[in-house]
Amino acid sequence: MARVIRPYPTLKGTVALRVQAASVKGPDGDWEHLDVAASADRTTALGSADTLGWTTARLRVSVTVPAKATAAGEPWSDVNVLAILTEGATNLRATVLLRPTDDGTEWIGDLDVLRADVFHRANLTVQMVGTVGGVPGRVLAEPTEDWVIDVRAARPEHGQTFTVRETAFSRSSLWLRNMPDLPWSINAAGSRPEVRLNTDMERLTELLDAQGDGPAGIVGSLLLAQLGEAMWTATFHAALGDLESDEEDGSPLFPADWRGEALRDMLRTVLPDLTPGEALREVHRRRTGDHGWGELQSRIQAAAQERAGLAKAVREAVRALEKLEREESE
Amino acid sequence: MDVEAGEDFGPWLARQLKLAGMTQTELANKIEVTRAAVSAWITGRATPRVETIGRIAIALGTDTVTVHTRTTDTQSGLPVTWYHRPQHEDAGRELGNAAAFAFDPDVEVLARETCQNSLDERLSASERPVRVRYTLHELTGEHMHRFLDAMHWDKLLPHYEAVADQAQKVGRVVAAGLRDMRERQRLVLLRVDDYNAAGLTGDDYADGRFAAVVRRQLDSHKQAGAGLGGSYGLGKATIWGTSRLGLVLINSTLSEPHEGRTDNRVVGRLDLPWRQVGDQVLAGPAWFGRPDPASPRGEVTRSWWAEADEIERLHLARDSDEPGTSFLIVGAYDMASFDKRTSDEVSDEDEGASVLAMRDRLLKALGRNFWAAMTGGGGLAPMLRASVRVLRDGTEIAPEEQVDPEREQPSRTRAVRAFLDGTTVDRRTHADDVAMKLVTMNVPLEGGAKGGVPHDAVLLVTRADDDDDRHNCLVAMRGNRMVVRDRRVPALPGNVRPFQAVLLLGLAAGPDARGAEAAEHFLRAAEPPEHNKWRQTEELAARYSYSAHRRISTLVRDANAAVKDLVVVPRAERPAGGERLKKAMVRRAKPPARSQSRRGAPTAPILDTVEAKPIDSGAWEVYGEIKPGSVPEAVFAAPTARFAVRSGSAPVVSWQSVEAIEGCTWSDDDRSLTFEPGARRATFRAVTDPTTHPVRASSSGLVVELRTGEKEQH
Amino acid sequence: MTFEKPSYIPEFIGLLDAETATEQLTEGLLTGVEKPRSLALDELVQPLPHEERFRARPVRALLDRVMHLCRNEKPTAADEWLAPRLHATLRLTRAEAADPELWSCLALLVAPDYVVWRHGRSGKVDAVRFQGPHYKQAFARLWWAAEMFRDGDDYRPAARICRNQDMLNTALRLDVVDHRPVAQAVAVLLERGVVTTGREVNALCTVVNAAAMTLAYDVIAPDIERDQVAVADWIRYEAVLPGDLVLPTGPAESRAPQESVDTLTELFADLFKDAPVRDREQVDEPEEVTSR
DSSP states (O other), rough: OOOBBBBBBOOOOOOOOEEEEEEEEEEEEEEEEEOGGGTTTEEEEEEOSSSSOOOOEEEEEEEEEEEGGGGGSSSEHHHHEEEEEEEETEEEEEEEEEEEEESSEEEEEEEEEEGGGGGSSEEEEEEEEEEEEEEEEEEEEEOOOEEEEEEESSSEEEEEEEEEEEEEEGGGGGGHTTTTTTTEEOOOOOSOOEEEEETSSTHHHHHHOOOSSHHHHHHHHHHHHHHHHHHHHHHHHHHTTEHHHEETTTOOOOOEEEEEEHHHHHHHHHTTTTTHHHHEEEEHHHSSSSSSSSHHHHHHHHHHHHTHHHHHHHHHHHHHHHHHHHHHOO | OOSSSOOOOOOOHHHHHHTTTHHHHHHHHHHOOOOOHHHHHHSSSSOHHHHHHHHHHHHHHHHHHHHHHSSSSOTTTTOOOOEEEEEETTOOOOTTGGGSSSOOHHHHHHHHHHHHHHTTOOOTTSSSSSEEEEEEEEHHHHHHHHHHHHTTTTHHHHHHHHHSSSSSHHHHHHHHHHHHHHHHOEEEEEEEESSBOOOOOSSSSSSSSSHHHHHHSSSSOOOOSSSOOOOTTTTGGGHHHEEEEEEEEEEOOOOSOOTBSSSSEEEEEEOOEEEETTTEEEEEEEEEEEEEETSSSTEEEEEOOOOHHHHHTTOOOOOSSSEEEEEEEEEOOGOOOTTTGGGGGOOOHHHHHHHHHHHHHHHHHHHHHHHHTOOTTTTTTOOOOEEEEEETTTTTEEEEOOOHHHHHHHHHHHHHHHHHHHHBBBSSBTTOOOEEEEEEEEEOOOOOOOOOOEEEEEEEEEEOOOSSSSSSEEEOOTOOOOOOEEOOOOOOTTTTOOOOEEEEOOGOOOOOOOHHHHHHHHHHHHHOTTOOOOOOOOHHHHOTTTTTTHHHHHHHHHHHHHHHHSSOOOOOOOTOHHHHHHHHHHOOOOOOOOOOTTTTTOOEEEEEEOOOOOOSOOOEEEEEEEOOOSSSGEEEEEEEEEOOOOSSSEEEEEEEEEEESSSEEEEETTTTOOOOOOOOEEEEEEEGGGGGGGEEEOOOOEEEEEEEEEOOOO | OOOOOSSOSSBBEEEOOOOHHHOOOOOHHTTTSSSSEEEHHHHOOEEOOOOOBHHHHHHHHHHHHHHHHHHSOOOOHHEEEEEHHHHHSSOHHHHTTEEEEEEEHHHIOOHHHHHHHOOOTTTTTOOGGTTTOOTTTHHHHHHHHHHHOOBBTOHHHHHHHHHOOOHHHHHOOOOGGGGHHHHHHHHHHHTTOOOOOOOHHHHHHHHHHHTTTOOOOOHHOOOOOHHHHHHHHHHHHHHHHHHHOOOOOOOOOOOOOOHHHHHHHHHHHHHTTTTTTTTTOOOOOOOOOOOO
């Protein structure tokens, strides 16, 4: 979102948050302290817990704020720092007031969250709140970057978007059963986009994971790039199809979930000269309007290719192929 | 007679006679006793009667009390002066090979050398730290001359002038130093004091700390005893090397009495190359002290027990009678502080600043190398405290600053403190946790025997801090907790969270650690004079075997492997579709490079700056600056205002008025701004219409954006 | 347009993935011409653990009952009655209720006829009523309205919210109501008649939503921590609903602190005074808001 200007003085400077430690409580009441490796990349992967069926997670949240936050002579008083965990899917809102350490620049607290209250990935953020001009509870500062609490993932990855499923298409749901020869299929209809790899296709996953510049590696890189292009194109179109519009002026809104992320990502390349909001309006106009949609396709495809690294994959494939040919002729 | 006094009467009297150049017979005659009686006193077989003491005092030109207490020497000796060692009969010219000038002065090297000596000489019976203080003192004009007079500069100057004429590096350095003093009337003293250390004990010439520092050709002196040794070794040349005059004065308070005394043992040493002054041909070093009547021709000078006013004039006064040593480096300089230029080219301002620059570098160097020694824990005080201060003509210009290991090396200090406190963990679950693991080293046996002693070294790993200079390093140290080895851990996978690792070896692993003593001895033998690594050394080969150093590479390899065990995230089971696909699917954090925009097409205007505040009418007043883009006249822009929300639709607010200020015009019909051709900047002021506010301004967050488009072509 | 009750109703509710569900949402189905292919679909349902609470029959019975009770009224009137009872019958954790595949299964396999009855008055059901976000899907919206607006075990505020379609459609989608005292304060304002018309409701929601950018409701009107034991016990406990005229009892969680609710009620009422509401006097019958 663009910068929000508030009608009172706010705290300038960086507010940074991180999860210092995470633990989960098992059904027997024992706490398991997760390895620090569970938190990285602004994400805590609670799925890394060894405890099955854990019921509660406890997050040690640490926030650093500029020294001005609690300095004397600033326009605010009664400063509090609040950690907030939210998830759109479960309407979760769990909060805890943090307590300041000695010099008031670091605030720490434990936030508890129930496993039953989180569907998949919850967002952790903080608000610095204080009294300004006699009005209590004013929001003074928020961090620029949030933190993700993933209750399923075994390793922390902030930008995770797709899920992957290996499945035999011949024994799959309705329509895939009729297309048993497809190597993969991308399903962008669900709550998370999903890539399905056809295990009926022998050696497919092996090729996709092949390393090095041997024949398997070359083919694997190309396949991966091709799959990537398909993924990005599919998500872009799927996301664009479910847009809600602003009740005020009818302009399309970015969806709150992965669709919004995918759109923002792709639009930067599809219409690089426009602001995200303008770009979304423009593609929506072309898709629902009379003309311009067809012309946009090549741009969408280009953006997907760029994202998938297709050019690099082809370039490297050619180089590796030449090397193989040289070796054969020698 | 009081036999409980400072020093036994016999040796004291013998020294006073020596100092006064008086024979036993001469004294016997003066005080009218037999020579045999004097001899009996000196050998301790008898003591003089009370009335005789008075006569002895008169004969020695002192008072009765001095003879009774014998805590000072009589002043009847020869005056303090310089003694320059003449060239050996058989020696050639040792051109420019004074060890002091062998390398560029560097206060980091000096800091390492001096603190390491102080740590080794720390009075280990006490649990208090050894305190090391660095004082940079800039003397100018009168202050400088008073100091020079006190150390008999007139006796030195001819020697410096002789050396300054030489073409070697020494000549250039000395010449620059002299010019600095002459033209700019300025001299920098760097004093290094330690307290709660052994002090320079022992005889002036025989084995002992004093001789090791003052007499040897800046060579190695080995001290027996665990945890010590290597002190005042080859590295001590760096102390002289930091002086552009090769000149260091020393005042030491001894932990064990010498000649029955402990306080203010003073001596000076000059390290210069071969030179000819008048008809004298001189080999190199010179000493500042009291002529020793026992020496050949009575010329060699030796340390003396200085009086309060003497040490004051020589800038050698110590803070307390706590044992320890003060080195006064005369004409101190630091090549690295000179910003790569030669000292000759440095301007006044630079020189003035260089004292402060040297201070900063000292503080940094102390933090970088001795953070562990300065860290306490588990109820124990740190081994070392270090501080730096700066004076000019006796007035403080930078107050004494204590090096704070926590500030210099926050994460590593946390690691060592956790070890000392016993709060380490096997597996890190909290970001600030310190993981500990034992790494076993096979210490070779002395004399090349087969087999070895197992030593459990302590490996600590903790998260890196933003304030650390480098991440993912393994630093290693032995008993004195000085950083000896500091290398990055090689071949780490990409998903490692930044960390710091510390390897505590030998006595640093704790006195009870398995094989600690053996490892400490071994590593000391493997430490070169620079103390910056462990490797094959002559001593190692001689005491152990030629292959003994390989045990060190094995240790390093094992330690690196152990670090990886602690920091590398174990790969979760293979994700569906494989690792490569998983990686390919992670949304890229950074957008790809902005693609080429359509050639010739105008780029969109950008809202560069927005300021806004609520005004009395209940409206928001907005000021905005726009960058109109490449072809300002071909585009239009309409500022829009909304009230921010966290979810749902952000309500739009209408403008009551918009006023173009610069570079543009506002049209009420189009409700948009048109830019002047070629405008680089356009500014406007706008006021919202409060009747369209869905909530009053004082409870709203305002977002101003720019709607843009290309103008229709006519 | 009406549907008949499906001839086959599965014993347990399961998960129906979005892709399969989407394929079912043909023009024919949405316009009431075709019925879902229940038996074929049932094979594609991913089963949930066969716990009593996932049994389809009690939910089905509830829907039969509401369609009967409201047979002579506008179907919108059913929401107030159904929401608390659906919530009390279908006992789910929030994580379970967040899964759209569960609601798709309910809509396509258990009660497509209800979806058409409730949302098909215009001749065509919006596809999002079968499969869509929690504030749109035919069952999810009711379950979540009850979950978000109940005050501990008291379903009355939730029922009150469901009486007003604008409130149900607008408030439920805003993140601000995730803070319980906000939801309760909004319900109080509705009860007191401070807001009644659709425009007033929408204006109030905008006020509450916009002011949240500057005021931390969590701090000026704190809630108490969730009582995990009460909710867990309640979910385990088999639902037995009282008669048609008595509201069921929800999980024995503590209610939102009265002081916090009062603080926010006062604050919102005050902010709302200044809010521009077009034609404040005009009372318009809340209508179904068609999506998009």
